[in-house]
Amino acid sequence: DVKVTQSSRYLVKRTGEKVFLECVQDMDHENMFWYRQDPGLGLRLIYFSYDVKMKEKGDIPEGYSVSREKKERFSLILESASTNQTSMYLCASKISGTDYGYTFGSGTRLTVV
Amino acid sequence: AQSVTQPDIHITVSEGASLELRCNYSYGATPYLFWYVQSPGQGLQLLLKYFSGDTLVQGIKGFEAEFKRSQSSFNLRKPSVHWSDAAEYFCAVTNQAGTALIFGKGTTLSVSS
Numbered sequence: 001d002v003k004v005t006q007s008s009r010y011l012v013k014r015t016g017e018k019v020f021l022e023c024v025q026d027m028d029h030e031n032m033f034w035y036r037q038d039p040g041l042g043l044r045l046i047y048f049s050y051d052v053k054m055k056e057k058g059d060i061p062e063g064y065s066v067s068r069e070k071k072e073r074f075s076l077i078l079e080s081a082s083t084n085q086t087s088m089y090l091c092a093s094k095i096s097g098t099d100y101g102y103t104f105g106s107g108t109r110l111t112v113v
Numbered sequence: 114a115q116s117v118t119q120p121d122i123h124i125t126v127s128e129g130a131s132l133e134l135r136c137n138y139s140y141g142a143t144p145y146l147f148w149y150v151q152s153p154g155q156g157l158q159l160l161l162k163y164f165s166g167d168t169l170v171q172g173i174k175g176f177e178a179e180f181k182r183s184q185s186s187f188n189l190r191k192p193s194v195h196w197s198d199a200a201e202y203f204c205a206v207t208n209q210a211g212t213a214l215i216f217g218k219g220t221t222l223s224v225s226s
Contacts, residue, residue: 004156031212033213033214035216040122040218041218042119042203042216042217042218042219043157043203043205043214043216044216045213045214045215048212048213050212056212058213090156090157092157102147102157102159102214104149104156104157104158105156106154106155106156107156
């Protein structure tokens with residue numbers, strides 16, 4: 001069964017810490033995405049990557065960066081975590097050139113204290 | 114810019130009753146439309162999608178949706194709801210660049226016995 005795996009289900013970090021959220025897919029997908037999910041706001045796109053070392057800003061990139069050194073792994077980085085970044089983070093991947101077949105991970109719930 | 118509106122934040126339906134979840138979109142051309150479901154603690158699962166052709170699309174778990182261009186709508190329906198359908202439902206559209214999904218804010222479905 002194809003999978004998108006997010007390494008942590010729950011994380012608690014302190015304000016000002018550098019935080020890494022990891023996502024790995026085993027489907028050889030070119031495109032990978034990071035979304036943030038908040039109650040009443042739905043899912044909002046933070047960053048996406050259409051290939052190794054390639055990245056594009058989404059709708060809410062401020063305070064975040066990403067890294068994609070290998071095709072299967074897409075990392076979301078919070079350079080200096082703040083309390084307003086407390087949220088659920090969802091990773092997804094899909095085959096390039098298609099508009100279907102998005103596969104989502106189970107999410108990482110990050111709490112910044 | 115593209116957008117998706119789900120007018121109902123929360124809906125309660127009796128088990129066995131019919132269901133309709135509303136979705137309106139704003140898009141300049143023919144959109145690619147999706148409905149996803151998220152059960153508590155889980156990632157997103159694709160229920161159905163519309164790209165072109167027949168405006169009534171069938172999905173998994175007995176769901177269907179109808180694309181109405183004149184109303185800019187893509188409402189999700191199910192004739193008889195089961196308690197296991199209680200979840201959060203998201204409507205989504207591909208962004209104009211075709212690079213990512215734009216989500217509505219979601220509708221939470223509760224099922225009463």
